[in-house]
Amino acid sequence: MRRGVTVLSGFLGSGKTTFLRAALRGRPDSAVIVNEYGEAGLGPGLDHALVEMVAEAPAIVGGGCACCTKRDELARAMLHRLDLEERARSPRTSRLVIETSGLADPAPILFTIQNDPVLRHHYAVEEVCVTVDAVNGWRHLDRxxxxxxxxxxxxxxxxxxxxxxxxxxxxxxxERLRRLNPAAGVDLAAGGEVVRTLRGPGAPAAPARRPAPTGDAGHEAAHVADVSAVSLGLDGPVDWGAFGVWLTMLLHAHGEGVLRVKGVLEARDVGRVAVNGVQHVIHPPEHLADESIGRGLVVIGRGIDADLVRRSFGVFQSLEGE
Amino acid sequence: MCTLCYELAGDEHWTDVPVASGAQTPARHRRARILSRVLAHYGLAYADSGPGGPASVSDRKGSVELVGNVAAVWPAVERLAGRHPDPLDPGLLEALDELSEDR
Incomplete structure (x- = not known):
């Protein structure tokens, strides 16, 4: 059984550590890796000390972002954690939380976990959780x-x-967050504790391991600066081959411009499949038994023409033919 | 390992999800046809030798690149055709639309 990984991200000062501390209380089965920015050579930082108050010996990856310069260190920290548990020098955990630095892009972290020849057999990313500060979040998104x-x-x-x-x-x-990422669930928190979970048209009830995308059949594109979220309502079954050709080509052509792809597809000869990707990193698609989860696909992109995305998806689907 | 070219098999790609029993070969052929139609726009051909064997992208001068999965097709297209394959290119979409209408 692979250990579930939660990647906790959020801009500098958005309350990641406070949220983490609250989330860890009463969860002794959790291990923690904290990535602190600019702590090299200075010893454990404040975040480390705060987390240590609730979790046993969090590993620290310091001196840079785990998403770029410290990716190898992140992998090493995870392998070390694994080694300790396998040798019974540390209690077996079922969950790992990686708190990223405030500047980290989660995608390369997901890539590391998914592609490392050892880690991928022991860890599976369950959730990317992102804190947004109610006071400063709007400004962060602008700038x-x-x-x-x-x-x-x-x-x-x-x-x-x-x-x-x-x-x-x-x-x-x-409202702005929902337009930016209609596929994510939204929680409201005070003092690190979640006080309310919002469910809206863009955040339907999620399956246990992989949150569902919007089931919204509407074709709405919301622009926030140059970032667009394109929702494709999928009424009928899709051709999986055409979808794979289209998405791999889109990711190759537009690289980091595609920030997110998330959806549930009903694919002919394949069944109902959850697709979840962050930039270039597409998780292995997951077959869903639950027929009640709505179908749809959300593509969040920067500088990408929403109408062209829709047209292109349709054209590739119509290529299937005997 | 591929029995023809001795290339070590890569990890399973996300596009290679399990399909219903009996539908594997038709699904692979269907994908090959789709790729052939797209690659024709760049003056290239796609060939798939079947399960366990390599797929390839080739140009009309005989240059061939083996590709381990669908994602590897696009860098090969870029190298062989010297063009940037983009599914949002209106020219490509028009050409594919015409193909679909002609069928």
């Missing part, structure tokens, strides 16, 4: 491209510090 990437990559968005912001500001931020 920090990393923040937009993090939101797009999220399976679950946690709007933190709602007790410090006006209700109207929280509502506006939630």
């Amino acid at each position: 920090q491209p990393e923040s937009v990437k993090q939101v797009a990559a999220a399976d679950r968005l946690v709007v933190t510090k709602i007790d410090l912001a006006e209700d109207d500001a929280v509502d506006a931020l939630v």
